[in-house]
Amino acid sequence: MNDDAMDLRARNKQTTREAISHAALRLAIEQGPHGLALVRVHDIATAAGVSPRTYNNYFSSREEAICSFQADQSKRVGEALRSRPAGEPLDEAVVAAVIELYTNPEPDKAGLRMIMSTPELEGEALKAFTMAEGPLAEAIATRTGPGRDLFCAVTAAAVAGAVRVAGRHWLEPGNTDSFATILRRALSCVFPAARPADPQDQ
Amino acid sequence: MNDDAMDLRARNKQTTREAISHAALRLAIEQGPHGLALVRVHDIATAAGVSPRTYNNYFSSREEAICSFQADQSKRVGEALRSRPAGEPLDEAVVAAVIELYTNPEPDKAGLRMIMSTPELEGEALKAFTMAEGPLAEAIATRTGPGRDLFCAVTAAAVAGAVRVAGRHWLEPGNTDSFATILRRALSCVFPAARPADPQDQ
DNA sequence: CCCACAACTTGCGTGCCGCGCACCTAGTGC
């Protein structure tokens, strides 16, 4: 986050990681969904200005490198929920936190479309979305109080699933709605109390 | 399913596939969560009485072979829901279908524990669970009628997530409840209407 | 200011794996 809160070493490391990640995603987009096999480790490393050996000090597969930005984002969902006001009802807080996290900035449509239309990458993206569940469940637990672990975990999984489904619908060719709109609609299926019998949930 | 509904070729193919899958899972369990790297393709193929080349006519990674039984199971969730009586409310039908599918027979605890405690396999299991979403969403759609695609997809994702979370809790060391019990509890978080304000949802 | 130490990068070597290709074997339908 705060680059100047780290020493030079940490900043360089972060820079290298992002360089590799960006290069990997860019090359993947260039080759398209059916050309993933053509994106060689050597190409990614070269494009990132780094040796292949260094590439795999950071990532142990191309899929991981390409999708790492999603994984990083997922890790932040816990703090996003925690930063909501304490008195806010659970459903509103979760919706607000998720929308804040996933639409600021608006996601890269080309990158996401590439990932979601490539089976190997889809699996990695799935892992990335699922990584959000742990932190999210913990953050939910601080709002519901202790002794409801199963409820928290299931709710977190449902929310993560809703975000994933919303992403898929957002990417559909005919769609014109903003991601925030679809996210809200998807989450209203998880928290029906927030929008009882919403006729717009299509 | 019905072995005699297929010709010899198809039956042999199915047999080979299961032999490889079983051999892979057995070897993985033998080596334990930290010894996955020691399970070589050659070992799996030999244990299944097949050449390495044939092994990867069926599977393109060890993880895929080890977790294939989960993927196969997930593919059946659609028909499980469709086989419920037409008049049954959605929530009851889903709960009944899921419990029927995932507790008949009771899952192999050793195998599942092995998979869920090995990161590489966990990713594959995640894919397997997620495979259930498509068929499940379609089956749900036949009950809700058309024009609610998002609702169906989100609900399916939530149910799949609940099953996954339930599995994790069932495997926890201190747990004594049956899988069916935990499944029911987890699903009641997804369909609160079925068990309003259930104090047992812990 | 300099030096010893720690962290990061890199080149090299090794073993394993995915998969295309061509050939062989066994099941199928006429």
Added chain:
DNA sequence: GCACTAGGTGCGCGGCACGCAAGTTGTGGG
């Protein structure tokens, strides 16, 4: 029985993950 087809197998190639042992660069104490 016989041609045909689907599946099994051996071989070989290109690529990848990763351990190891330098080389390079940032850091903190004297």
